[in-house]
Amino acid sequence: xxxxxxxxxxxxxxxxxxxxxxxxxxxxxxxxxxxxxxxxxxxxxxxxxxxxxxxxxxxxxxxxxxxxxxxxxxxxxxxxxxxxxxxxxxxxxxxxxxxxxxxxxxxxxxxxxxxxxxxxxxxxxxxxxxxxxxxxxxxxxxxxxxxxxxxxxxxxxxxxxxxxxxxxxxxxxxxxxxxxxxxxxxxxxxxxxxxxxxxxxxxxxxxxxxxxxxxxxxxxxxxxxxxxxxxxxxxxxxxxxxxxxxxxxxxxxxxxxxxxxxxxxxxxxxxxxxxxxxxxxxxxxxxxxxxxxxxxxxxxxxxxxxxxxxxxxxxxxxxxxxxx
Numbered sequence: 161x162x163x164x165x166x167x168x169x170x171x172x173x174x175x176x177x178x179x180x181x182x183x184x185x186x187x188x189x190x191x192x193x194x195x196x197x198x199x200x201x202x203x204x205x206x207x208x209x210x211x212x213x214x215x216x217x218x219x220x221x222x223x224x225x226x227x228x229x230x231x232x233x234x235x236x237x238x239x240x241x242x243x244x245x246x247x248x249x250x251x252x253x254x255x256x257x258x259x260x261x262x263x264x265x266x267x268x269x270x271x272x273x274x275x276x277x278x279x280x281x282x283x284x285x286x287x288x289x290x291x292x293x294x295x296x297x298x299x300x301x302x303x304x305x306x307x308x309x310x311x312x313x314x315x316x317x318x319x320x321x322x323x324x325x326x327x328x329x330x331x332x333x334x335x336x337x338x339x340x341x342x343x344x345x346x347x348x349x350x351x352x353x354x355x356x357x358x359x360x361x362x363x364x365x366x367x368x369x370x371x372x373x374x375x376x377x378x379x380x381x382x383x384x385x386x387x388x389x390x391x392x393x394x395x396x397x398x399x400x401x402x403x404x405x406x407x408x409x410x411x412x413x414x415x416x417x418x419x420x421x422x423x424x425x426x427x428x429x430x431x432x433x434x435x436x437x438x439x440x441x442x443x444x445x446x447x448x449x450x451x452x453x454x455x456x457x458x459x460x461x462x463x464x465x466x467x468x469x470x471x472x473x474x475x476x477x478x479x480x481x482x483x484x
Contacts, residue, residue, distance in 0.1 A: 161284065161316030163360035164293060165368075165390055168318070169415055171226035171259055176468040177455040178414070180261070180392070181221050182422025183230040183249060185210040189427045191443040207241035210234070214249040217426050218256055220447040224455065227259035227292075229392075229420055250290050254283060261392065261418075262291035265322065269304050277311035286315050293318035295370060295392070298347050299333075305354075305367075312366045313358060318390075319367055321351050324382065326372025326395030348382055348389075355389040364390045364416065371409065373401025373419065380408025383416065391417040396454070397424030403454075403461035414466035419458060425450045 161167075172178050187195065187206055194209045195201070201209070218228060230253075235246035253260050260283075266276045276294075283290045296308050296319045308319045324334060324344045334344040348369065355365030365388050371379050373395035383391070391409045395401035396419050409417035428434045428450035429443035438446040459465040 161282075161286075163362075164312065164316055164318035164366055165364040166360040166362050167292070167316070168226065168259060168390060168418070169360070169362035169364065172415065172418065173467055175224060175226050177225065177458060178410070178418045178464050178467070179225045179451060179454050179458065180418040180420040181217065181225055181228045181425050181451065182263070182394075182420045183214045183217060183228055184422040184426065185213050185234050189423075189430065191429055191440040193440060203238045204241045207235075207238045207245040210238070210242065211245040211248050213426075214245075215252050216444050217447055218249070218253050218258065220444045221425070221451050222253075222256040222258055224448070224451050225258070227261055227418060228253050229261045229263050229422075231422070232262060232264045247289065254290060259292045260290065261293040261295070261320065262289065263295045265295050265297050267297040267300050267304050267308075269300055270307075273300075273304050274307035274311070277308045281308070281311050281317040281319075282315035283317075291317070293320060293368070295320045295322065297322050298350070302350060309354060309358075309367060317366075320370050320390075320392045321347065321367060323348050323351060323369040324371045324375055324378050326374045326401070328374075330372070344378075345385070348386055352386040352389050355386070359388060362415065364388055368392055370394065373406045373409075376401075376405040376408060379406065383408055383411070387411075389416075393417050393419045395420075397421045403457040406458070407462040410463040412463060412466075414463040419454075421450075421454055425454065 190213055194213055197205050230249055235242040250260050262280055280289045280291050280294045281287055298321050312319050335342045351367055351369050354367040358366035368390040370392045371382050373393050393406050393409050406419050425447055428446040429438055429440055434446040459468050
């Protein structure tokens with residue numbers, strides 16, 4: 161399979177924007193028609209609703225964006241039925257031609273890490289789950305990341321290592337000074353080294369970094385320090401990160417970052433600006449409108465605008481995979 165960073169780069173350029181849609185289904189926030197069973201709904205019923213909801217989101221955004229990011233926790237919460245729903249959602253996203261970044265924040269050591277990597281990473285029957293990339297925690301050390309990096313290289317997939325997360329409490333450990341600089345900078349140095357050693361033709365490597373929109377100054381400094389590392393940027397929208405805040409994540413071509421928005425897109429039917437216009441019955445239209453809104457904001461306030469106006473690199477469509 162083609163190098164992950166090249167596939168991601170081609171998909172972003174094909175769509176002309178870096179929006180990543182997070183799939184974080186929550187029962188209480190689903191559109192009312194999907195919650196007809198009410199509070200007494202069984203886990204199986206909820207899982208079926210999650211499947212229907214996420215498939216509907218995917219159908220609404222597939223013509224617009226390059227990738228989706230299912231959050232495994234919301235499916236795991238429902239037990240076996242939820243895990244079946246997660247698998248069905250991943251397969252549907254792949255059928256619609258989207259890259260799938262599974263947000264599992266996995267890690268362990270030795271054969272356990274290898275099992276996580278083998279189970280999650282790789283489409284086209286290379287793995288049971290079929291994810292194109294997986295989020296990974298680095299805090300068990302470099303040897304815990306090696307199995308993920310090895311499988312990613314073998315299967316043309318990627319990983320995104322937590323470097324500077326978007327939550328306020330991330331600073332408790334990530335900002336601790338070690339040998340004269342914050343711990344997250346040490347993690348960033350390691351990730352950049354691995355990225356530089358696994359470059360695709362787009363100039364980015366197999367190993368990416370999770371860097372939050374809620375810390376725009378650090379985001380910009382990390383981009384300068386990690387020129388070969390693709391960023392996954394959470395914190396846009398509901399966590400109050402803006403297009404201006406994420407501007408520092410991009411290179412001069414408008415590449416190098418995908419910006420995640422979960423609640424602000426998938427539950428757009430409940431947002432004040434869309435509620436009266438669409439409501440619960442037209443929730444997919446609200447999803448589409450919120451996605452278009454975010455695309456416009458990023459094009460206006462970041463270098464990602466170059467993806468749409470043709471001043472960035474021309475895409476190599478041959479690197480797109482067809483999951484249909």
